[in-house]
Amino acid sequence: MARTTSNLTNTQVKQAKKSEKEYTLSDGGGLQLRVRPSGSKLWVLKYTQPVTKRRTNFGLGSYPEVSLADARRKMQEAKVLLSQGIDPKAHRDEQSEAKREATESTFGVIADKWLTLKRQQVNPETANANYRALEKHILPLLKNTPVENIKPKHIINILEPVKAKGNLETVKRLCRIINEIMRLAVAGGYIEVNYLADVTKMFPAPKRKHMPTIKPERLPELMQTLNRANITRTTRCLIEWQLHTMIRPKEASTVEWDHIDTVNGIWEIPADIMKMKIPHKVPLTPQAMQILELMRPISGNRNHVFPGHRNPNTHTNTQTANMALKRMGFEGELVAHGLRSLASTTLNEQGFDPDIIESALAHIDKNEVRRAYNRAEYLERRRKLMEWWSNHIEKASYGSVSVTGTRSLRIVG
Template identity: 30%
Template sequence: MTPSGGKHWRYRFRLGGKESLFVIGEYPQVKAADARRRRDDARQLVKQGINPTHQRKLEETTRKYERATTFEAVAAEWYGAKSGAWSVGYAGHVDTILKKDINPRIGALPIKDIKTPIIHEVLRKIEARQAPTRAILARQIIGSVFKLAIITHRAEYNVVDPLKGEIARRVVEHRKHLRDDDLPDFLRKLEDYSGHQTTAIALKLLMLTAVRPGELCGAPWREFNIDRAEWRIPAARMKMNEEHVVPLSRQALELLKQLRDLTGHAEYLFPTQGTKSQTMPTATLRNAVTKLGYSDRFSPHGARGTFSTMCNEAGFRPDVIERQLAHAERNSVRASYNQAEYMPERRQMMQQWADKLDSLKVGAQVIPFGKVA
């Protein structure tokens, strides 16, 4: 009898020198004759050296997986198990590829019946859209889903393996950054930008903060503390899945003040026109760079490269620059001891960087820029 008053049929057995109990079922739902049959089955398992409780769990797990045999069902299990450790942006990217590129073509198929030629055709259709990087990620996603299927006995081999190396990445310089002799003309053209004012402010903030384009475009107002001159980006929105604090220069604060008059009513700094729920796509920044005539020399992500190059040349400490860029420490042992934020140095560096950009824009010939001894 259980503490709550319920009654159960039990079978007591000894296996490996240890005594255990196997719960056969609840009385009176399980009749005596059925209980005896289940006890005899359990006794046979014990004679074979098998724990009947473990065997029951194994059978329940097998039945569970047998009910979820389509690619889409296995993919949903894989995504649910893995996505919690990803950034919001990456999780959304994977989800989009599953929903738009993969599941519409193979989602309804039993995963055990999917063969390599079927996957090859899925990837070819993506590649045909001039999206080789997306096709490579789709291949990696499908391969990961098949790994789970193999582990859970729903597939025998990974059908993606023969396709490795079949998709060639397009050779594109995605992260072109401006040289210091390009900056003055670029900044002056940006000052005279004839497109949307919010787009111009976004590009200026990108230059002033050295964050990634996606981190800026998706930023909500609640992340900003104007009084403390800080922008605190939560871990879920960061590539390395760690919170990042960005010190804000006087110039950045002035831009935020201007932007508040334009979009302060919305949740986000850069809401898509006509809705408060969606944010400016990073493609808007790339289009603006094209409009400025710099698409062959500069990409929005390249603002980080410009910042890094010039700050290193100016003598700022590499650790301080890398922390500002929210780069992971490659040496895992060093990283465990190096958790410093370097905030005083970073505040000084970011203000000097903003002042340097101002001087380049107006054509000043001499401007102190570098680590103060």
């Protein structure tokens, strides 16, 4: 005769007492309540695995969190899976893993990983500024969304209001950042394809804005205005240092005495200071060396060549040259970065090799082999170019207005 099992009642389940040994109460269909010596009660389904045909157990939760009715419902759900040849325990584990992966692969989580890597690749301030743009426009809507669920339409809907305001540069920057994050997700195995690769094509390209600069024929005007300006010696020397070295404002403002090789006339800029994170050497002309000699009594005992006005133990503000040019009447016409463009235009007009000019400006050649050659072989050719440029500045100054000239200067100490 077949063994019969009566169904449990809620009262039986509730009043089941602990014992010295674990025991089970059967509800039928393989559903059991295990009562442990500690008094805890666990629902278990005994079933046969569809592939191996082995008998195994499937935990359905603890009582009273899982009631008798809940346990019976879970048993029925498991049996539906078994009827389809699916192991309910493996199915649950797969779902748990999918949920875990979804939590670890949200756009916000990958964006945080991107930020960590970006801080090592570019200036941390730049990386943080990009992340703030994400926080303002993207993360409020996509932070908790798994990257595999993000499609072009999501990004387009988010960026349309930004475009409507005319902020096309912001749209372009956000598209670039989003794609960097999605490419990181591909590299990490979170997604197989970046469906956002072409989303930038849905928006008009912003009109390129060049840094304000003056035409080469206005260089004498700049030098004469600089000579008459009511500025400090440090600011005056900083502007001329940028002009002679053709280096970016931030790199010029943060130069340290330890970076200067006075014996060989070389300014060695470390990679962490350079915009592209590649070290750069600048051949220093006699005029540039003269600027250093003018600064030595002011900052020779400190770290930075151009010390800060309020705190001389740090470097001068990176906007100092810009503010000075603005006060000198060049607002909207010339910024400190535009001094590089002034040099580039002049040198190109004089027929200098464009590759040498680009190397002097520390622009990165996309061809890695040629870039390595440029760094190795162009230094002396750049020195000749820099010497011509410094001499040209002095000629434009008529020998009297540059800080490297021999006649008197009108500079506020």
